[in-house]
Amino acid sequence: MFVVTVTYTAALDEVDQWRPAHGDWLNDLISRRLFLVAGRRVPLTGGVYFASEMPAEELDSILATDPYVLRGVATHSVVEFTPLLVATGLESLKG
Template sequence: MFLITLTYRVPLTAVDAALPAHIDYLQQQYAAGVFLASGRRTPRTGGVILATAADRQTLNATLAADPFYQQGIADYDVIEFTPTMTAPGLEKLKEY
């Protein structure tokens, strides 16, 4: 499992201009079962994505398709981890 943080490199006006394409990309990754959760950071300096992928190379290829990545909108920091404990109702996360 992977925790990805995005940090914006450009003003929010540029982020907002690219947002519709980024949302389409996110929806594609949810449909493919790659992304499990995502959202804006508070304050709005970037975003966070919880993802699953076969390996880091596969995840890197997935992230490279993000319009935010392609347009240089954000920097990405990826942390790989193995969930060993979860809150009730989230036990499925341990399968990743």
């Protein structure tokens, strides 16, 4: 599993131009369970995703298609981890 942090590299008004396309991108990935969670950082300097278990190269390929990245308004940072302890009901996330 991966935690992906998004950091905006442009002003919010420039990021906002691409928010609808970015939202569509995220909704597609979540519907296919490639991403499990996505949300905004507080304060709004970017976002955070939980990505499913997959080869790191596959995640890199997916992240390269983010409209924010394609438009040069954000970057990603990725941390891979193995979930060992999970809340009841989330046992399928354990590695």
